[in-house]
């Protein structure tokens with residue numbers, strides 16, 4: 001099956017007396033307010049592509065056109081101009097009965113009934129949406145059991161909702177909604193009525209369930225933190241137009257204009273940005289095979305106080321100038337003997353919020369390693385702080401860790417001696 005679930009092509013929706021002429025004038029360059037005499041331009045030239053299995057978030061303030069767009073995606077509203085292509089089928093060209101078919105089999109709206117009915121068992125609750133759809137009893141119970149198995153509650157099928165924890169109940173409700181629907185699910189402000197704590201839980205559940213069930217979700221919200229948390233990609237709307245689309249990281253780190261920049265300034269970056277977004281190339285490495293002398297050369301040339309030692313690109317550990325000095329003094333040459341293998345490593349997808357503490361405690365930059373322990377980047381503390389404060393990092397140096405003056409005095413003659421000896 002195609003990797004593309006849905007395409008919105010230059011969608012326009014104008015409500016009012018003369019929609020077609022308003023679109024013509026918008027296309028000719030007039031603004032939303034210019035065409036106000038002809039109608040309300042709720043959606044202006046919106047184009048985007050939603051991939052299968054992703055959560056695509058449409059975000060914007062009240063009145064920016066989000067609900068109008070989503071209603072055009074399943075043919076509930078006809079676009080004034082442009083088209084929507086769902087799994088290869090044009091919604092604009094579909095007949096009324098084809099449209100009903102698309103809504104039944106391809107793209108459907110998830111309504112906000114995540115609460116369970118208290119007097120029904122868990123399995124009867126899980127089967128409820130299917131019951132409403134008219135699915136026969138045997139089939140709906142079988143499918144409900146499958147939902148429960150998937151969310152890890154298969155053995156609680158005969159329990160009543162008040163015998164489950166709050167989180168379990170929500171999980172069943174959400175799974176029920178997702179399972180009853182089609183491949184593409186539209187959710188318009190689905191969590192907005194919930195209190196903040198429950199809302200956060202629901203967001204987490206949705207991300208988990210979406211990964212398990214592999215659905216494509218188009219989620220609308222006016223809450224930026226929700227958008228950033230849920231979205232694989234986000235489209236930001238303003239006054240009917242999509243002003244930027246991208247991953248949460250792209251939108252945070254590279255806002256397309258002042259409007260988006262202002263919008264995102266209060267977002268908690270540590271919960272969006274990952275190590276890979278802020279890491280720098282690992283310049284300061286030395287192969288184990290280069291020995292103490294090789295490490296010394298890098299420390300001196302780069303004027304830093306520590307380097308990472310690698311072997312076949314895999315991280316072995318960190319070597320500090322102190323350890324090198326001691327080794328040189330005592331005539332040691334084997335780098336492996338002085339590598340501190342006890343360095344903190346993080347993965348490229350770790351959220352900054354989870355690595356800040358490690359960064360603060362680590363005397364050397366955090367090493368970012370892949371699943372094969374290959375060193376793919378480093379995060380100096382300055383870089384991390386810069387990312388958190390959203391100011392550019394101007395240095396690539398390792399932080400100096402101990403009394404530099406005293407160090408240089410001890411260090412320089414040793415380095416000179418060692419590297420001269422090598423040159424001759």
Ligand SMILES: Nc1ncnc2c1ncn2[C@@H]1O[C@H](COP(=O)(O)OP(=O)(O)OP(=O)(O)O)[C@@H](O)[C@H]1O
Nearest residue numbers: 015040042060061062063064065066067068069222
């Ligand atoms: N049926 C309609 N007739 C006339 N104007 C409409 C209609 N539906 C929406 N609008 C207007 O279109 C614009 C976009 O509305 P829409 O409901 O899409 O916004 P929204 O982003 O979903 O807002 P909210 O966050 O408040 O739900 C608004 O100016 C609204 O008043």
Ligand SMILES: [Mg+2]
Nearest residue numbers: 066067068188
């Ligand atoms: Mg709306």
